[in-house]
Amino acid sequence: MSRMRALLRRRPEILLSPLVFVLFVAGWEAAVRGFGIPAIVIPSPSAVLRALVGGILSGELVEHFWVTSAEVILGFTAGASIGFVLGVLVGLFPLLERTIYPYIVAFQTLPKVAIAPIIVIWFGYGIESKIVITATIAFFPVLANTIVGLRAVPRDQVELMVAFTASRWQIFRMARLPQALPYVFVGLDVAIVLAVIGAIVGEFVGSQAGLGYLILQRNFHMDMAGVFAILIILSLMGIGLHLLVNAVQRRVVFWIGSTHDRVMGA
Amino acid sequence: MGTEARTVLPAEAPALSGLPALITARALNKVYRTQTGEDVVALRDVGFEMRAGEFVTVVGPSGCGKSTLLKILAGILARSSGSVTLAGRPIEGPSRDVGVVFQAPVLLPWRNVLQNVMLPIDIQKRPRAEAEARARALLRLVGLSGFETKYPGELSGGMQQRVGITRALVHDPALLLMDEPFGALDAMTREQMNLELLRIWTESRKTVMLVTHSIPEAIFLADRVIVMSPRPGRITDILDVDLPRPRDLAMINSARFGEHVARIRAHFQSLGALDA
Numbered sequence A: 001m002s003r004m005r006a007l008l009r010r011r012p013e014i015l016l017s018p019l020v021f022v023l024f025v026a027g028w029e030a031a032v033r034g035f036g037i038p039a040i041v042i043p044s045p046s047a048v049l050r051a052l053v054g055g056i057l058s059g060e061l062v063e064h065f066w067v068t069s070a071e072v073i074l075g076f077t078a079g080a081s082i083g084f085v086l087g088v089l090v091g092l093f094p095l096l097e098r099t100i101y102p103y104i105v106a107f108q109t110l111p112k113v114a115i116a117p118i119i120v121i122w123f124g125y126g127i128e129s130k131i132v133i134t135a136t137i138a139f140f141p142v143l144a145n146t147i148v149g150l151r152a153v154p155r156d157q158v159e160l161m162v163a164f165t166a167s168r169w170q171i172f173r174m175a176r177l178p179q180a181l182p183y184v185f186v187g188l189d190v191a192i193v194l195a196v197i198g199a200i201v202g203e204f205v206g207s208q209a210g211l212g213y214l215i216l217q218r219n220f221h222m223d224m225a226g227v228f229a230i231l232i233i234l235s236l237m238g239i240g241l242h243l244l245v246n247a248v249q250r251r252v253v254f255w256i257g258s259t260h261d262r263v264m265g266a
Numbered sequence B: 001m002g003t004e005a006r007t008v009l010p011a012e013a014p015a016l017s018g019l020p021a022l023i024t025a026r027a028l029n030k031v032y033r034t035q036t037g038e039d040v041v042a043l044r045d046v047g048f049e050m051r052a053g054e055f056v057t058v059v060g061p062s063g064c065g066k067s068t069l070l071k072i073l074a075g076i077l078a079r080s081s082g083s084v085t086l087a088g089r090p091i092e093g094p095s096r097d098v099g100v101v102f103q104a105p106v107l108l109p110w111r112n113v114l115q116n117v118m119l120p121i122d123i124q125k126r127p128r129a130e131a132e133a134r135a136r137a138l139l140r141l142v143g144l145s146g147f148e149t150k151y152p153g154e155l156s157g158g159m160q161q162r163v164g165i166t167r168a169l170v171h172d173p174a175l176l177l178m179d180e181p182f183g184a185l186d187a188m189t190r191e192q193m194n195l196e197l198l199r200i201w202t203e204s205r206k207t208v209m210l211v212t213h214s215i216p217e218a219i220f221l222a223d224r225v226i227v228m229s230p231r232p233g234r235i236t237d238i239l240d241v242d243l244p245r246p247r248d249l250a251m252i253n254s255a256r257f258g259e260h261v262a263r264i265r266a267h268f269q270s271l272g273a274l275d276a
C-alpha cells in the first residue's frame, strides 16, 4: 500500500490522467442528459459506446477498419520507402538535390486534398487510389528528414573515417546513414499520422468501403453516435501506429536515450 | 580534402623503416578561411624531419596549430603551401599504414567498444579473426577488458579516449599520429598509459608523433620534442631528449629531465602563454 503511495507521489499522472478522462466523460454524459441535447447534435458517451460495441459485434466496423488499415499501411509503406530512397539518392548526389528539390517542394505545397479527386479518377474508387493519396502525403516528411539526417554527420566523424582511408560509399554506409536514422524516424512518425488522414481524405472523395466511407454514410443518416464510434477507432488506430513506429525506433536507433538517468533540472 | 586522390602505402612496413626520413615537412603553411571571410594562419613556415622509428612529441600552447599539423600529416587536411612527404611521396591523402588518435574520442555511438576498435579493419577490409584477437588484447592493455560489448554512451570520457587509442593501434600501423591522447585521463592512468605506449613502441618499432599539453609527458616519451608557438603557429625549438632508454618514472626527478623542462618552459614564458 505504501509502495503504491510512493509510486503515485513520483508519477501522479498515473492517477490524474484516467481521472481527467472519467470526469470528462461523466460531465459530457450529464450535460447531454441534463440539457436534453438531441442525439443528432451531440450523442451521449453511452450511445457512442453502444454504437461502438454494436458495430464491432455486427462486423461492420471491423470490415471497414481493415479496408482503411490496408490503405494506411500500404500507402505509408510505399510513400515512406520512396521518400527514404529519394532522400538517400539526394544525400549521395548533391547535384540531384539542387536539380529536383525545387520541384519536390513545389509538389509538396500543392494541397493533396485538392488533387485527391484527380487521383480517384485516375486510379478508380477502389483501394488503389487511397494508397496513392496516402503515399503522396506520407512521403515528404520522410524525404525531408532523411536529407537533413544525412547532413547531420559531425565533421570529426567524417575526418575519422577518411583518416582510416574510408571510401565515399563507406563513409555513407558506416557514418552518415546510421547518423541519419534518428531523423528518419522523426519523419516516419509524422508520416504515419498523415497516412491515416490521407486514407480518410481519399475515402471522402470517392470510395465504396473504409471508415471514411462509413463516416459519410452515417453522417447522411444523422447517426452521430455511429460517427463518434468511428472517430474513436480512428484515434486508436493512430495511437497504435504511432506506438508501433516508436517500438521499431527503439530497436533500430537503440543508442539514443539508452540511459534511464535523467539530467537533473532538465 | 577529397577522398579520391590518396597515396596508399603498402600494408607491409619494411620499406619504410629502411628510409632515413619517414616524414619531411618543408616550408609548410596552412591558412584557414573562416566563415566571416578572414584568414587565420594556423601554420607558418613549418619544417622538420622524422626518422622511421622515431618518437617525436609536439608541445605548444592552445591554438598554435598542433592539431592542424597532425591532420595534414594524416592526409585529411590539405596544406596551403609547402611540401610534406611520407616515405618520399607527397601526402595527398590518408594512408592505410597510419593510425590516428583524435583530440576528441570520436566513437561511433551505434558501434560497441569492440566494433569501434575494429573500425579500421572493417574500412580496410583486413582479415578479421586475427585483428579481433589483437583488438581484445589491446583493450585488456588499456584496462578495458570486460567492456567489449558496452556502447560509447555508457563509458566515461577517459574510457572513450582509451577506446580511440586502441582503435588507432588495431591495424598495427607503422606511423602513429596521436593528438593529446591522454588528455582526458587522470594522472595515474596517464603515467601507466605512457609506459604502455613506450612498451608498444619499443616492441613494434613504430614511428610516433604525439601532441600533448604536458611538458613532462612530452619529454618523458620523446626522442625529440617539437616546441611550437602560436599566432602564427610555428616551430620555435626542436629539442633532443638525451635521456637513456628504456625510461622509467624515476627519471622524471633527474636533474637532466629538469633541465629539459626548464628549457621548454622558458620558451613559453617568453611568449607569456597561459597554459602548458
Ligand SMILES: Nc1ncnc2c1ncn2[C@@H]1O[C@H](COP(=O)(O)OP(=O)(O)OP(=O)(O)O)[C@@H](O)[C@H]1O
Binding pocket: B032, B033, B034, B040, B041, B042, B060, B061, B062, B063, B064, B065, B066, B067, B068, B069, B103, B233
Ligand atoms: N576549421 C577551422 N577553421 C578556421 N580556423 C581554424 C579551424 N581549425 C583550426 N583553426 C584555427 O587554427 C589555429 C590552430 O588550431 P589547432 O586546432 O591546430 O590548434 P591546437 O594547437 O591543436 O590547439 P589545442 O591545443 O587547443 O588543441 C587556431 O587559431 C584555430 O582558431
Ligand SMILES: [Mg+2]
Binding pocket: B066, B067, B068, B103, B179
Ligand atoms: Mg588541438
